[in-house]
Amino acid sequence: MGKTYLRVDDRLIHGQIVTAWCGTLKISEIIAIDDSLAQNPMLQSIMTMGVPAQYHPHIVTCAKACEILAVPSDKNRLIIVRFARMIEQLRAFWSQIDHINLGNCSKQADSAYTLPSGAGRYLSLTEADMSALRAAKDSGCEIICQLLPSEKLRTWAQLTSGI
Numbered sequence: 001m002g003k004t005y006l007r008v009d010d011r012l013i014h015g016q017i018v019t020a021w022c023g024t025l026k027i028s029e030i031i032a033i034d035d036s037l038a039q040n041p042m043l044q045s046i047m048t049m050g051v052p053a054q055y056h057p058h059i060v061t062c063a064k065a066c067e068i069l070a071v072p073s074d075k076n077r078l079i080i081v082r083f084a085r086m087i088e089q090l091r092a093f094w095s096q097i098d099h100i101n102l103g104n105c106s107k108q109a110d111s112a113y114t115l116p117s118g119a120g121r122y123l124s125l126t127e128a129d130m131s132a133l134r135a136a137k138d139s140g141c142e143i144i145c146q147l148l149p150s151e152k153l154r155t156w157a158q159l160t161s162g163i
Contacts, residue, residue, distance in 0.1 A: 002075040004096045009103035010082045013047050013057060016148060021078065022055050024149040028075035030057040033065045034082060062089045069093045084129035087136055099142040115159045117145045118152055
């Protein structure tokens, strides 16, 4: 049985995902979830043009992602969402997820939390983001922050120690 990893990264599919994470995690399938981007074939094409076919990239709605995840795979999958609050919609699949990795989380208009991610960088999260992450953590999901595989991993406890 393959592993499923979930990354929160507001850039979705980008160079670091392809060059660093896919190789490190031995990813065979990238599932980027964004309801509006899933409706725009031109932007999908631009976002995936630099992704080698071996990673089978998909940009799909949350509903379609749930359909894909409902079918077990013997290959490793990487799910990417823009905002942590989106993981609530994937609650039925939390038990399948090896861990949730908080990547790039830029400041939003309603950001309420700024968590240190290391090397002088910060994660900006809304109340809804924190609520979803706390629910996932309480359900047994491991939550980490590691921007690149070569960087130090930070645990949820380390990220939230000041709040």
